[in-house]
Structures are given as structure tokens and as C-alpha cells.
Amino acid sequence: MWKIDDIEIESRVVLGPMAGVTSQAYRNFMKPFGVGLSVTEMVSDYGLVYGNANTFAYLPDEKTDRPVGIQIFGSSIENAQKAIQIIQKANIPYDFIDLNFGCPVPKVTKVGAGSAWLRKPEQLREYVRAIVACSNKPVTAKIRLGWSSKSVNFIRVAKMLEEAGIKALSIHARTTEQMYAGKADYEALKGLRQTMSIPLIISGDIFSLEDAIEAISITGADAVMVARGALGNPNLIRQIDAFYSTGAVLPDSTLAEQISYMRAFADSLVAEKGERAAMPILRGLAPKFLDGFPGMKKVKMEIVTTVFTRADLDSVLTQINV
Numbered sequence: 001m002w003k004i005d006d007i008e009i010e011s012r013v014v015l016g017p018m019a020g021v022t023s024q025a026y027r028n029f030m031k032p033f034g035v036g037l038s039v040t041e042m043v044s045d046y047g048l049v050y051g052n053a054n055t056f057a058y059l060p061d062e063k064t065d066r067p068v069g070i071q072i073f074g075s076s077i078e079n080a081q082k083a084i085q086i087i088q089k090a091n092i093p094y095d096f097i098d099l100n101f102g103c104p105v106p107k108v109t110k111v112g113a114g115s116a117w118l119r120k121p122e123q124l125r126e127y128v129r130a131i132v133a134c135s136n137k138p139v140t141a142k143i144r145l146g147w148s149s150k151s152v153n154f155i156r157v158a159k160m161l162e163e164a165g166i167k168a169l170s171i172h173a174r175t176t177e178q179m180y181a182g183k184a185d186y187e188a189l190k191g192l193r194q195t196m197s198i199p200l201i202i203s204g205d206i207f208s209l210e211d212a213i214e215a216i217s218i219t220g221a222d223a224v225m226v227a228r229g230a231l232g233n234p235n236l237i238r239q240i241d242a243f244y245s246t247g248a249v250l251p252d253s254t255l256a257e258q259i260s261y262m263r264a265f266a267d268s269l270v271a272e273k274g275e276r277a278a279m280p281i282l283r284g285l286a287p288k289f290l291d292g293f294p295g296m297k298k299v300k301m302e303i304v305t306t307v308f309t310r311a312d313l314d315s316v317l318t319q320i321n322v
Contacts, residue, residue: 002199002222004037005138005167007067007095009223011036012216012244013237014170014201016227017071017098021285024064025272029265031065033234034241036223038068039098042108045074045083059092067095069140073103075112077130084135096167097135099128101157102142102203104176115176118147118157125160132165142170142203145188148177155192162198170201170225173215180228186218193220201225209239209249216244232288234261255293256322262289263317270310283307296320 002009015022015030015038027038040058047055060068070087074080084097101124103114110116117124132139141161146152158169171192173184184204193200202215203225212224230236235253242248253261266286269278286307287300302316 004067004096004140004199007037007138009036009067011241012223013212013240014038014223014225015230015237016203016225017041017100018227018231020281021231023058023269023272024060025268026265027065027068028063029268030230030234030237033237034245035065035237036241037095038065039071040068042071042073042100042103043083045072045076045079048083048086049079059087059090060094062093064093066093068093069096069098070094071098071100071142072131073100073108073113075116077127080127080131081134084131088136094137096138096140097131098170099131099139099141099166102144102170102172104144104179109176115144115147118143118153118176119151121153121157121160124157125164128161128164128166138167139165140168140170141166142172144172145175145185148175151175152188154189155195158192158196162196166198168199168201168222169196170203172225173202173204184215186215189219189221191220193222199223203227205229206236206240208236209243212240213243231285232258232262232291254322255290255320258289258293259317259320259322262286263313265289266310266313275310279308279310282313286313 011034013034013036015035017039019041022041043058044055072083100114101117108114143154143157145154154171161169173186173189199222201223202219202221206212206224206226207229215224239250242250266282269282283304287303290296290300299319307313
């Protein structure tokens with residue numbers, strides 16, 4: 001067990017936020033596999049301030065997984081404070097605010113949000129201090145190693161963020177310039193945890209139990225953040241959780257198990273969004289449940305091209321002999 005402020009967390013697995021993926025349906029589906037805590041999709045402070053309905057849809061409701069953080073991004077102290085006040089007045093069920101200083105996507109960084117903050121650490125410190133002061137819940141943050149290989153400044157930024165009052169820090173072990181290319185550099189973070197008095201969560205390239213063990217072993221992190229690695233492979237969460245809870249090394253899922261997981265996720269997504277809105281998302285995510293199994297290329301293509309209803313998915317899956 002580890003803690004973010006007074007929040008007790010049972011598992012060393014954090015479910016990483018992914019735009020267009022980690023809706024409440026996805027988080028609730030993943031929770032029983034051993035997720036210790038999760039974070040919403042990125043929520044624009046600007047969207048909250050100006051009452052955008054799509055932005056509000058990202059916020060948790062009473063059926064949400066707990067503990068859960070609301071991940072805020074923006075570039076203005078004023079908007080961030082207003083957004084948090086809106087969340088607090090609305091009695092949204094959540095446990096902490098997570099500040100995104102790690103998103104490398106140009107449409108986010110070009111407006112000074114996401115990892116663009118790493119280029120202005122002094123302003124970043126003031127921004128975080130102001131948000132910590134107005135939030136009635138703990139505040140955490142996510143960063144990258146730096147903007148580029150020539151401006152790796154995570155050590156300085158980590159210290160400043162802790163001084164500003166955050167209660168946990170997640171680091172994606174790449175620079176903004178790298179986006180998601182190349183290999184996450186766990187070695188760069190070696191020794192950092194020993195300089196911190198708050199939890200460290202390591203992110204980047206956690207696609208197997210071995211990756212998680214390596215990341216924690218090298219960095220001394222309190223937890224790993226699993227994002228893309230668990231898409232279509234929820235059993236990865238279970239494997240990591242079991243290893244750090246009991247030392248057990250669990251086997252990979254069978255094809256039959258993967259199909260049952262896919263169906264359960266489809267049901268969750270349809271219940272949340274309705275069949276019409278759920279199907280485009282499902283066509284993108286469902287084939288990932290079949291990755292690594294021989295003879296699935298045709299089935300995956302059929303899911304992508306022919307599944308427009310929940311019944312269509314069942315029809316395609318009946319082709320698989322398990």
C-alpha cells in the first residue's frame with residue numbers, strides 16, 4: 001500500500017489517462033483487474049469555465065471508480081482556479097486534481113498547455129502554487145523529462161513542483177520532442193525518488209510485467225502508470241498487481257478470456273455512451289483484444305469494417321473457435 005496525501009492506494013498500478021479512451025466506462029471495466037487509482041481523460045479548464053457540455057462529460061459521476069483524479073490542462077491560473085471552483089461547487093465525486101504538464105500533442109502545447117509548461121519552470125511553480133491554494137483536494141502533476149534532449153530539466157521541475165505543494169508526481173520517461181517514439185529512458189530517473197518526499201509514478205513503455213519490474217527496479221518508483229500497454233490487454237494490470245501484492249507471476253490470457261473481456265468492455269461502453277456513439281470507439285479498440293493470437297487478422301479486419309451494432313460484434317466473434 002502507498003498513499004497520496006491521505007488517499008490509501010492498494011495497488012501499484014495507476015491507469016494512465018488517454019484521450020478518447022479512458023472514459024468512465026473504460027475505467028470501471030479496468031478497475032477489477034487491479035487498478036489502484038485512475039485519472040480521467042484530459043479536461044480543459046477553458047471548457048469548464050465556458051460550460052462546454054463535452055468537457056463536462058469527462059467528469060466522474062456517482063458510478064465512478066475510486067480513487068480517481070480529474071486531470072486538468074490549461075495555460076492560465078485564472079481559468080484553472082475557476083475550473084476547480086466549478087468542480088468543487090458541483091459536488092463531483094473525485095479524490096484529487098492531476099495537472100497535466102506532460103501532453104506533447106502540438107494542439108495542446110501551442111497554446112502553452114501540457115508539456116509546454118516545462119519550458120517555463122518559474123511560471124509553472126506559481127501556477128501550481130495558485131492551484132494548490134484553491135483546491136480542497138490533493139493536487140498531483142504529470143511531466144516529461146523535458147522539452148527536448150537539450151533541455152532535460154525534470155530534476156529541477158520535480159523539486160519546484162514538490163515545493164509548490166503537489167502530493168505525487170508522475171513522469172513519462174521521454175521528452176516532448178520524442179512524443180511516443182524511441183524508448184522510455186528509465187535510467188534517466190535513477191536516484192530521483194530518493195530526493196523526493198512524495199510518491200513517484202513512472203510512465204512510458206509499460207507493455208509487460210517485465211517492463212513494470214524493470215521500471216520500478218531502476219527508478220524506485222512507488223507505482224507504474226499503464227496506458228497503451230493495457231489497451232486490449234487488461235490482464236497486464238492483473239499481472240503487475242499480483243506480482244507486487246503476492247509475488248505471483250500470472251500467465252497471459254487465453255483467447256477465450258480475451259473474447260470475454262472484449263464483450264464485457266463493449267457492454268460497458270454501450271451502457272455509457274449508447275450504441276451509436278460507442279461503436280466507432282469499439283471498432284478502434286476491440287481488435288486490440290485479439291493482438292498476438294494467430295489467425296486473427298481477418299477477424300480484426302471484420303471488426304473494423306463491419307461492426308456497427310453490438311450484435312454485429314457477437315456475429316463476428318462467433319467465427320472464432322475457442
